Amino acid sequence: MAAVSDFAIGLVGCGGMGHRHLRSYGALRSVGANGFKLAAVCDPRREAAEHAADLVEELLGSRPAVFASAEELIASRVVEAIDLVTEPSIHHQIAVPALAAGIHVLSEKPLGVTVRACREMVDAAASSGAILATAENYRRDGPNRLARAVIDSGILGDIHLMIESNIGGDNGVLISPWRHLREKGSIALDMGVHYTDIFAYLLGDLERACGVAFIAEPGRVLAGAMVSGGEVEELAPGVMRATGDDSLVALYETAGGALIQLTYLPSGPGRKWIQRSLHGRNGSMSVPFDRTGGAVVVELGERKLSGAELRAELGDFRLHGVTADFFGPEGTEYELPFAEVDAATIAIELDDFIGALNEGRAPEVDGLGGLLAVAGVWAVAESRALGGFVQIADIADGTISSVQDPIDAAIGLLTKAS
Ligand SMILES: NC(=O)c1ccc[n+]([C@@H]2O[C@H](COP(=O)([O-])OP(=O)(O)OC[C@H]3O[C@@H](n4cnc5c(N)ncnc54)[C@H](O)[C@@H]3O)[C@@H](O)[C@H]2O)c1
Numbered sequence: 001m002a003a004v005s006d007f008a009i010g011l012v013g014c015g016g017m018g019h020r021h022l023r024s025y026g027a028l029r030s031v032g033a034n035g036f037k038l039a040a041v042c043d044p045r046r047e048a049a050e051h052a053a054d055l056v057e058e059l060l061g062s063r064p065a066v067f068a069s070a071e072e073l074i075a076s077r078v079v080e081a082i083d084l085v086t087e088p089s090i091h092h093q094i095a096v097p098a099l100a101a102g103i104h105v106l107s108e109k110p111l112g113v114t115v116r117a118c119r120e121m122v123d124a125a126a127s128s129g130a131i132l133a134t135a136e137n138y139r140r141d142g143p144n145r146l147a148r149a150v151i152d153s154g155i156l157g158d159i160h161l162m163i164e165s166n167i168g169g170d171n172g173v174l175i176s177p178w179r180h181l182r183e184k185g186s187i188a189l190d191m192g193v194h195y196t197d198i199f200a201y202l203l204g205d206l207e208r209a210c211g212v213a214f215i216a217e218p219g220r221v222l223a224g225a226m227v228s229g230g231e232v233e234e235l236a237p238g239v240m241r242a243t244g245d246d247s248l249v250a251l252y253e254t255a256g257g258a259l260i261q262l263t264y265l266p267s268g269p270g271r272k273w274i275q276r277s278l279h280g281r282n283g284s285m286s287v288p289f290d291r292t293g294g295a296v297v298v299e300l301g302e303r304k305l306s307g308a309e310l311r312a313e314l315g316d317f318r319l320h321g322v323t324a325d326f327f328g329p330e331g332t333e334y335e336l337p338f339a340e341v342d343a344a345t346i347a348i349e350l351d352d353f354i355g356a357l358n359e360g361r362a363p364e365v366d367g368l369g370g371l372l373a374v375a376g377v378w379a380v381a382e383s384r385a386l387g388g389f390v391q392i393a394d395i396a397d398g399t400i401s402s403v404q405d406p407i408d409a410a411i412g413l414l415t416k417a418s
Helices: 018-030 046-060 070-076 086-099 115-128 143-155 187-205 308-311 322-327 340-359 369-386 392-396 406-411
Strands: 007-012 038-042 066-068 081-084 103-107 132-133 159-168 208-214 219-221 234-236 238-243 247-254 261-265 273-280 284-286 297-300 303-305
Touching: 007 018, 007 046, 007 070, 018 046, 018 132, 018 159, 018 303, 038 070, 038 261, 046 066, 046 086, 066 070, 066 103, 066 219, 070 081, 070 086, 081 086, 081 340, 086 103, 086 115, 115 132, 115 273, 132 340, 132 369, 143 273, 143 322, 187 208, 187 247, 187 261, 187 369, 208 297, 208 369, 219 234, 219 322, 247 369, 261 392, 297 308, 303 308, 308 392, 322 340
Parallel strands: 007 038, 007 081, 038 066, 081 103, 103 132, 159 261
Antiparallel strands: 159 273, 208 247, 219 238, 234 238, 247 261, 273 284, 284 297, 297 303
């Protein structure tokens, strides 16, 4: 990376993912990447912020300033960029004033809890000229980079169909209670944006969608001391009422004419079904579950290609930059502990953001990319309400928003006058 200065970054939100981001800054430093310093951490939970500051000191050698409020952090002018890792329902509340103050923002996915929230962020960035990036880690994984190269090579021929399935789970809270609260960003949105981003990454823009978003498991069992981010109603002791969708069954059509069948159903203690496959006129490709390092397998009639043979077929495919630093230039298959893979994929997205700051270029996933991923998920519930296919463009520009409107009203983005 051509570093011209050390951008002062502030981490806002020191929960589970905030701490994972910090380990990724440490991982970046360990492969010699520079161009940044962690100047501040911020969380109203003082203990979490202090813990994060300790970790920064341990990993990067200097202790950042600690803030309890994002407003104070923005006003302090201590940072030039914010790494925003709070629950999604408040991303816009923090990002919009930061961007208006000329502070660059990398926001965790989902960019916002609704399309309207995302639009506020995208518009604020456009007005001030500050960079808005969306943190999307799945696409940075070596196998997904290889899958994209396979598609770009054309060896599969025209792609007719992609199947994305993640089915099976239990009735436990998925990571944190806010992921089951409609106005806080449900797990269907939280996970769904990873998939809609992957669809756009592999197959280009989504054009239309129809499907059903629903709550498959209405009572979620709370475990231990979870960060909530919202009030929960208990159906029974230790069991919270889920108000946000946890499941998606949808059909998408891309601008290029490919169909994508998505099933996300993270409950039901039966067999776990995981599949990402693409089916073209000349053959098929299966892509392993994200961050497991399995093989991408291409089947062209009798020919079955993977590993070195597949890379050779693509003209000696290699990973580059920090991706190669973490996984090796041929590291599209790996056996690494999850913590290491997780830190690496997040570090790659952080490095892209830092590169964008230093080079004054757009990040790989910008604000609009994050907005479109959110629109792709909300399109499913909006289509159900309207009883047919919806155009993603109509969701993205706010023409269709009736399902999201009550959420926008609840979080103050939609008043009677607007
Ligand atoms: N890409 C991935 O693989 C991945 C994985 C997990 C989470 N995430 C994303 O990261 C984000 C955070 O998720 P999490 O699991 O860490 O949530 P979390 O609930 O564990 O942490 C959120 C933190 O934000 C803090 N916070 C709340 N209000 C704040 C404010 N006004 N200012 C500063 N801090 C505030 C909370 O106190 C908490 O510590 C979400 O957008 C989530 O979707 C992404």
